[in-house]
């Protein structure tokens with residue numbers, strides 16, 4: 001009887017470990033476009049100073065055909081998106097669009113926001129795949145509300161970016177870390193480098209100068225070439241593999 005109980009406990013433990021592994025393997029949460037809902041935005045507030053929709057920390061406005069996400073606590077605009085040109089209308093994003101090597105194929109964007117950067121990148125016919133990681137599903141919902149038919153090469157991952165980095169087995173020619181906040185979000189940039197193809201490029205967008213300077217020193221130990229430039233109110237770090 002004792003032996004039977006021991007074997008039973010062993011079997012239970014083995015099953016528990018197997019299901020734990022399965023959970024880890026499935027922690028990358030890819031959303032199909034059809035499964036993403038839309039947001040009930042207030043269409044009466046178009047071209048007024050009232051928001052179309054408010055999230056926890058920021059509100060969405062639409063004026064002169066430009067959508068903008070405004071941060072309620074810092075009074076800073078997070079990103080802008082032009083409904084006519086379907087491009088992001090914000091200085092650091094435009095700088096990335098000018099600087100990035102145009103012959104790349106696979107891109108990963110950390111921090112989807114209003115989705116202006118992925119849409120602008122999707123116009124480059126060399127780019128075959130744009131994986132976007134976002135922690136807040138409402139960002140994808142907002143995107144679907146204002147862009148009902150985006151290009152199929154944009155893919156949507158609802159994950160904390162640090163979990164995604166740990167689990168991802170994909171390789172990219174370019175990664176843009178646009179999780180943009182007062183504090184740095186990415187825990188381990190060595191893991192980010194492992195997601196890049198050799199010759200790949202990483203852009204990091206930050207708002208605090210001190211944070212950017214400290215991070216540059218750490219990144220110099222990981223990447224072959226690291227540079228920092230001011231872009232309007234932001235700091236843009238460029239890292240080459």
Ligand SMILES: C[S@@+](CC[C@H](N)C(=O)[O-])C[C@H]1O[C@@H](n2cnc3c(N)ncnc32)[C@H](O)[C@@H]1O
Pocket residue numbers: 078079080088093109110111112113114115116117118133134135136139159160161162178179180181185
């Ligand atoms: C500046 S916005 C990104 C702008 C965007 N690239 C564009 O083109 O409009 C920053 C986004 O990062 C997301 N974010 C913040 N922390 C995150 C995390 N830990 N994992 C994934 N996304 C995160 C926020 O929810 C927000 O949507």
